[in-house]
Amino acid sequence: MLDKVLLSDASLQEIDNELDKYPKDRRQSALLAALRIAQEEHNWLSDELIEYVAEVIGVPPVRAFEVATFYSMYDLKPVGRHKINVCTNISCMLRGCDQIVNYLQNKLGIGFGETTADGKFTLKEVECLAACAGAPMMQIGRDYYENLSPEKIDTILQALP
Amino acid sequence: MTTVTIEVDGKSLPAQAGEMLICVTDRNDIYIPRFCYHEKLSIAANCRMCLVEVENAPKPMPACATPVMDGMKVFTRSKYAQTAQQGTMEFLLINHPLDCPVCDQGGECPLQDQAMDYGSDDSRFLEKKRSLPSHDIGPLIATEMTRCIHCTRCVRFGEEVAGVVELGAPGRGEHMQIGTFLNRSIDSEVSGNMIDLCPVGALTSKPYRFAARSWELQNHPGISPHDCLGTNINIQTLRDQVERVLPIDNPEINQCWLADRDRYSYEAVNSEQRLTQPMIKDGRKWREVDWETAINHATAGITTVLNSGSGNDIGKGIGGLAAASSTLEEFYLLQKLIRNMGSDNVDHRLQQCDFRDDNIAPRFPASEIQIQHYNNLAAVLLVGSNIRKEQPLLALRLRDGCNKKGTKISAINPVDFDFNFDTVESDVAAGGQMVRSLATQAAHVAQIKSAELPFDIKKIADSNPGFEQTANNLVAAGENGLIIIGALAQQHTDASLLKAISQWICDTTGCKLAVLGCANSAAGWIAQCVPGDNGMNAGQMLGQNGSAGLRCFILLGTEPELDSIDGKSALATLNKAEFVVQISAFKSASVMKYADVLLPMAAFTESAGTYINCEGRIQNAKVAVTPKGEARPGWKILRVMGNFLELNGFEQITIDDVTEEINLTDITPSCRLVELQFHPTLSSGEKSTPDLMESDSLIRVVDMPMYRAEVTLRHARALQQTADNPPPAAGLNPATASRLQLNDGNRVKVQNQSGSATLELRTNDRLAENCVYVPAGFMETTDLGRHVRVTVKKIE
Ligand code: SF4
Ligand code: FES
Ligand code: FES
Numbered sequence: 023m024l025d026k027v028l029l030s031d032a033s034l035q036e037i038d039n040e041l042d043k044y045p046k047d048r049r050q051s052a053l054l055a056a057l058r059i060a061q062e063e064h065n066w067l068s069d070e071l072i073e074y075v076a077e078v079i080g081v082p083p084v085r086a087f088e089v090a091t092f093y094s095m096y097d098l099k100p101v102g103r104h105k106i107n108v109c110t111n112i113s114c115m116l117r118g119c120d121q122i123v124n125y126l127q128n129k130l131g132i133g134f135g136e137t138t139a140d141g142k143f144t145l146k147e148v149e150c151l152a153a154c155a156g157a158p159m160m161q162i163g164r165d166y167y168e169n170l171s172p173e174k175i176d177t178i179l180q181a182l183p
Numbered sequence: 184m185t186t187v188t189i190e191v192d193g194k195s196l197p198a199q200a201g202e203m204l205i206c207v208t209d210r211n212d213i214y215i216p217r218f219c220y221h222e223k224l225s226i227a228a229n230c231r232m233c234l235v236e237v238e239n240a241p242k243p244m245p246a247c248a249t250p251v252m253d254g255m256k257v258f259t260r261s262k263y264a265q266t267a268q269q270g271t272m273e274f275l276l277i278n279h280p281l282d283c284p285v286c287d288q289g290g291e292c293p294l295q296d297q298a299m300d301y302g303s304d305d306s307r308f309l310e311k312k313r314s315l316p317s318h319d320i321g322p323l324i325a326t327e328m329t330r331c332i333h334c335t336r337c338v339r340f341g342e343e344v345a346g347v348v349e350l351g352a353p354g355r356g357e358h359m360q361i362g363t364f365l366n367r368s369i370d371s372e373v374s375g376n377m378i379d380l381c382p383v384g385a386l387t388s389k390p391y392r393f394a395a396r397s398w399e400l401q402n403h404p405g406i407s408p409h410d411c412l413g414t415n416i417n418i419q420t421l422r423d424q425v426e427r428v429l430p431i432d433n434p435e436i437n438q439c440w441l442a443d444r445d446r447y448s449y450e451a452v453n454s455e456q457r458l459t460q461p462m463i464k465d466g467r468k469w470r471e472v473d474w475e476t477a478i479n480h481a482t483a484g485i486t487t488v489l490n491s492g493s494g495n496d497i498g499k500g501i502g503g504l505a506a507a508s509s510t511l512e513e514f515y516l517l518q519k520l521i522r523n524m525g526s527d528n529v530d531h532r533l534q535q536c537d538f539r540d541d542n543i544a545p546r547f548p549a550s551e552i553q554i555q556h557y558n559n560l561a562a563v564l565l566v567g568s569n570i571r572k573e574q575p576l577l578a579l580r581l582r583d584g585c586n587k588k589g590t591k592i593s594a595i596n597p598v599d600f601d602f603n604f605d606t607v608e609s610d611v612a613a614g615g616q617m618v619r620s621l622a623t624q625a626a627h628v629a630q631i632k633s634a635e636l637p638f639d640i641k642k643i644a645d646s647n648p649g650f651e652q653t654a655n656n657l658v659a660a661g662e663n664g665l666i667i668i669g670a671l672a673q674q675h676t677d678a679s680l681l682k683a684i685s686q687w688i689c690d691t692t693g694c695k696l697a698v699l700g701c702a703n704s705a706a707g708w709i710a711q712c713v714p715g716d717n718g719m720n721a722g723q724m725l726g727q728n729g730s731a732g733l734r735c736f737i738l739l740g741t742e743p744e745l746d747s748i749d750g751k752s753a754l755a756t757l758n759k760a761e762f763v764v765q766i767s768a769f770k771s772a773s774v775m776k777y778a779d780v781l782l783p784m785a786a787f788t789e790s791a792g793t794y795i796n797c798e799g800r801i802q803n804a805k806v807a808v809t810p811k812g813e814a815r816p817g818w819k820i821l822r823v824m825g826n827f828l829e830l831n832g833f834e835q836i837t838i839d840d841v842t843e844e845i846n847l848t849d850i851t852p853s854c855r856l857v858e859l860q861f862h863p864t865l866s867s868g869e870k871s872t873p874d875l876m877e878s879d880s881l882i883r884v885v886d887m888p889m890y891r892a893e894v895t896l897r898h899a900r901a902l903q904q905t906a907d908n909p910p911p912a913a914g915l916n917p918a919t920a921s922r923l924q925l926n927d928g929n930r931v932k933v934q935n936q937s938g939s940a941t942l943e944l945r946t947n948d949r950l951a952e953n954c955v956y957v958p959a960g961f962m963e964t965t966d967l968g969r970h971v972r973v974t975v976k977k978i979e
Contacts, residue, residue, distance in 0.1 A: 069365055084351030084364040091353040 028074040033063045037078060050081050053089050057096055066097040094148060101144040102137045104182055107161040110147050113154035122158045123147075125172045129179070143179075187253035192260060198251045205233060205246040208259065215259055216268060216297045218275075218382045219334035220247035223439065225343055230334050232275070232297065234267035235259045243267035265301075272301040278313040279383070280329050287325075288384030290397040294332065315360055321368035322904040323375055323443060325392050331361050331385035337377040344440070345371045346582050346603025361385070370906035372575045372889070375446040379429065379439070388427060390450055390901045395421040403807035404431055406794045407445035408508040408787045409893065410574045411699050412436055412554060413796030414445050418788050418807040425449045425788050425808055435555045436796070442575035444889060444902065451769075451898035452786040452811075458770045459812025462781040469775060474813065474823075481780040482827040484762040488735040489524060498525030500761075502724040502733045505531040505712055506740035508702035508893050509817065510792025510804075512841040514712035516821035516833075517739050523830040527718025528733065531707040533747040534670065534887060536727060536969055538720040539862045540679035547708035548673075548700035549852035550797040552665050558584040561660035562694075564653055565594040566621060566685055568669020571602050572889040572907065574699055578603060591660075593653035595620045597671065597884040598914075598956065599949040608650045613951040614882040614971055618677050618864050619643050620650070621684050625691075627654030634691050639861030640684055657692045664694035668854075670701060671886060674748050676971060679862050686855055698854040699797055701892065706795040710845055725753040727969060732756035736763045737824075739817060740784060742894050744773050748885055750965030751937050766820055769894050773962065784817045785810035787895065791838045792818070799850040881919070883935065883973045884956045891960030911963050913942040913975060914956030920946050925977055933957055935973040938966030944975075 029037075040055040053075070060075050061067050067075075067090050076086035090096045097105070108126060110119050127133055130143050137144040153159045156168025167178055185200045191213055198207040203226065208215050218230035228248035237244045238256035243264065246257075258264055276298060283289040317326040338350050338361065349369045354360045363369060369377075378386050400419040407414040407428075415431035428449045430441040437445075461477030462469050472480070488500055503521040505514055514531060521529040532538075552560070557580035571578040584590035585604040592606050597613035612620040622644040629636035631654060636644070657664045666689055672681045682698065689696045700708075707713065714720050719733070726732030727749045736757065743753035757763055757777040765778040768786045775781075784790075789810040794802050810816065818841055825833025835841045890896045890908040902908065913933050915925065925931060927946040932939055933955060940963055950956055955975050957964050967973070 073364070082348035082351075082364075084348060084353070087364050088351045088353045091358075092355045094355075 026074075028071055029060060029063060029078070033059050034078070037075075041079075049079050050085065053079055053081065053086060054093075057086065057090055061096060066100045094146075099135075100137070102142050104142060104162050105144045105146060107146045107148040107151070109149070109151050109153070109157070109159050109161075111150035113150070114157040114159060117157040119158040121172075122160070122170050122175070125175060126160075129175070142182075187251060187255075189251050189253070189255040189257060191257045200253070201250050203247055204235070204244075204249045204251055204255075204257060207251055208246065208257075213259060215246045216301060217247060218293060218297075218332060219336060221336055221380060223344065224336060224339045224380075227335050227339065230275070230332065231271045232268065232301075234264065234271060236261045236264040236267075268301045269303070272298060273303060273307070275332050276302060276306065277308045278329075279332065280312065280314070282330070283384075286327070286330065286384035287387040287392060288330075288381075292384060293382040313357060318362060318366040319368075320363055320366065321370065321374070321906070322901040323389055323447060324369055324378060325387045325389040327385055327387070328361060330383045332383055333359060333361065334382060335361075336380040336382065337361065337386060340377055340380055341371065344376070344579060344582075345373050346579075347371045349374075350377070368906060372444070372572060372907055373440060373442055373579065375443045376430075376440050379441075388446075390447060391427045395419075395426045400426060403788075403805060405788065405807055406802050406804040407441075407448075408510075408702055408794065409444050409448060409896065410442070410576075410702060411548075411550075411705060411797040412574060412576055413794045413800060413802050414441060414576065415802075416441065416445055418449065420808050423808050425452050435553070436800075437576050440576055440579065443905070444575070444896065447902050448895055448899045449788060450900045450902070451895045452788050452808075454769070454898045454900065456769050456771070456898050457786075457811050457814070458767055458781055458783040459814060461783060461813060464779050469781075474815075477780055477782060478823055478827050481764045481782065482824060484779055485524070485735060485737070485764065485828065488762055499528070500734040501526045501737070502528030502530075502719060502735070503712075503737040503739065504529075504533065504721060504724065504741055504743060505707065506702070506746065506893060507531050507533070507700070507704045507707060508787070508895065509707065509712075509740055510703065510790065511706035511710050511795060511845060512792050512838055513739060513817040513821065514703075514707045514710035515845050516818050516825070516841060517737065518710060518712045519832060520737070520821055520825050520828070520830065522715075523825070523832065524828065527715040528724055529712055529718065530714055530721035530724065531704065531712045533721050533725075533741060533743055533753075534674050534701060534892075535678060535720075536674065536722050536748055537676055537678040537680075537862075537865070538722060540682060540856055540860065541714070541720065542716070543857040543860060544708075544713075545854050545856065546850075547705040547795070547799070547854075548698040548797070549705060549799060549854040550697035550699060551695040551852055551854065552697060553798050554580070554796070557581055559588060559663075560584055560590045560665050561588075561663040562656035563590060563592045563664070564624070564657060564666045564685075564688075565592065565596065566666060566668050566681055567596060567617065567672025567675060568594070568667050568699070569596065569598070569600045569671065569886070570667065570669060570699075571600065573670050573701075577699075591652070591656040593650070593656065595624070597951050597954060598886075598947075601949065607656065608653050610650050610653075611949070611951045613884050613954040615677070615864060616951070617672075617675065618680055618684070619645055621681060624650070624654050624657075625684050625688050627651060628658060628688050628691050631655065631658045632691055637687065637859075637861060639863075640687065643864060654688075657688065657694050661693040662695060664692060666694055666696050668696070668698045670699070673698070673700070674885060674887070676865050676969075677862070679860075680864055683856060683859050683861050687859060689855075690859075696854050697797065703794050705797060705799065706793065709795055709847070709850065721747070722749070724756070725749065726756035727752045732760070734761045736760055738763065738765045738767070738778075739821075740767055740894060742767075742771060742774055744965055745891070745897065745960050745962070746893070748887070748959050749969035750959060751968035754965060766817060767894065768814065769898055771894075782820050783810075783812060783814035784820060785814045789814065790816035790818070792816075793842055795850070797852065799852040801847060801850070880972045880974055882954045883933070883967065883971055884914075884950070884954045885959050885969075886956065887960050888958050891958070897960075911940075911942055911958050911961040912945040913940075914945050914947045914950050915975065916950045916952045916954065917946040917948050919952050919954070920944065923975060925975065930978040932976050932978055933967065933973050934976070935967055935970040937968030937970050940964045940967050941978065
């Protein structure tokens, strides 16, 4: 039993709203959403937080852990203010994502899965984000940036707070 | 269900429409390889080893997940099927370490066997193999996760059968990895079954690690002595040493499962604490002697006590106590020995303290429902039973029934136990309140059935009842309902009353009754290892409730200071007894203090004997290994003692001669009292509710933890390290703790009339309020005896 409360009332309320969407004996269905809500509040999912979410939903902790480790959009380590997801799947690869990746890594001085020292950027490699028509592409936060070139990247990153 | 006909490899076979192909082929002995499929688990269809060719199907089909259809044509060994199976095998072996020579599973490994049949002798995979760290997940299971093929049998077992989700499959694709959350330990009481289920060497038995190769082992069918099921075990030995215990599939009893208790208790047999040489006490010093000297010493001591009695008193000062896990023959010869000496003092019920219904007792504690029907009940009421720890495999059946047939289970317990099935109602009541709760259910039943409630029940019943569904469910279930009297009820100071009220409810509703005795207790009763009309029961012999206690004891496989719920009286009586003969497989410091002779007895794997389970099923166990050192089977020791004491009737040569003497006819499993008598409650006034709020005193809830209840289990090394065997602590409901201004982790002194124990406090919100839970079976808590009222004070 966890006696610490790790989520704000607002987040807990949001999880409750998600739970309402499913039958009473299918609380596990809300796990994906609950983990997302927890991540949004805390920036990343610590083991402690995953266990807490499991408790809120009423499933064994390993069940929540399975979900959290299955989807790459959950962050199991702290991430920077801006999470840059670069697609390296086939269409983007054909359209030169290697160059984009190189440029980003050199510019930020970090590799995949790393965060800049100032805590501003985290770089992640992802599979196809279904924006092949605009390849090569990347996602920052909730926004997609397509038809990338080094110059374009400079402008995009500069504009970020 | 409609029957259809399918054709497999040219043979036409009948099948049920909709059943999976693999069920049909298994039934007809047509072999299909598999890893993830298991008869007792849900279908995952994730290993793809069972691919077969189905006519007109566009691709190979997994036999475990393909429902049969009329006229379906299947080929299990066609070129097409074999190519598919070989393909699967090639993929499975890509990341497998192929370390069979250093793997305990080697020789009994489905992956190894099937790789021989479907694998290639060379790998086309030149890339780097994936390897994974293995973590310590407790004392029972060793892990080597690089070998795992992700069949998820272990995960499904936890979720579906055991009812605790401990293992999971975090990660995805190549990164998926079977494990527990944060590598926590696996604590289920039936966890060892995952070892049997794992088709590779990823999960193996930790105590058995590197002890033997499977092909060197010899198999000896046996019976597990630890609960009233008579679980069928395969005792595997190497060079006359027990190396492992596995289940023998018996659909009527244990199916293919084993409780960890049955699986790992053998470690005690090989323990350092075994008594291997007869010993006698000369003055205050112990010395090892030969058998003849030891038995002469024993019988001389007994004779001295016998001769010091006079007239009618001859023999009255002597008594015999047997462990509940003794065999039928041991029970029988012990009582015969005692009775032939003119005494009626013989018993095996060390955990019991209310014996008021002995004169109306049934022939043996039994379950009126057969074990195999525990999955099919409509309603169950557990009275003082932590069935999950008492009879773990019965709990699995109740769970199955609850999930598949909707069995409505209720409980009246001092602790809201964490069962692996759902309860409809759980009445948390300790001490006298437990009797009251049961009486209240009886009152409900009387009302629903318009039956007349016996006055004795009425006066205890609560006028302001809760928990209404339980009685309704029992009435609705009728003969498909069951009341289970568990160990906590049988240890209760008002056990006779709990039994009588339960019986009245059963009589009135038509429900069945089960008194689940500990270990081989049914055989103890049938062999009459219980006192007769003139005899003393275990409690009286050991000086409980102010009785004087005996002067001379023959103890068979029991250490009463730990086996008795009132260890304090037991120890005091034994310490002042004039002569104590201990026949046991183990040595212990406390026994060496009070005993005068130690006779080394064979352990359960070393002796033949008969076990009778709660259904009255008679099963014989054979010798698996030679007794250690000079140890001898219990029945032989007792017989020779009979000879040395010059008693009649001890001429048996084989164990069968002993068995033949025992009346085993008409063993019908009925546990009804001959007549209903409602003894006045001894624990009235011990209501755990308001009136106690004022006072400082609490009710002690006693329990015998699952791995402390027998001397054998206390010496089983790995079991002793499990989470089910925590060091003794004082459990307190958080509300009660805060009323007493105590916190979790405090050192507290628990005190009552007989003594005290200093323990760490553990708050537990599953415990009834105004109670303190202090387990028996530990020297640390013996001093508290059986007095129910206790106080708890913080030690600064
Ligand atoms: S550990 Fe064994 S049983 Fe569990 S998934 Fe892996 S191979 Fe299957
Ligand atoms: S491959 Fe990059 S978005 Fe589809
Ligand atoms: S046994 Fe059929 S897919 Fe595993």
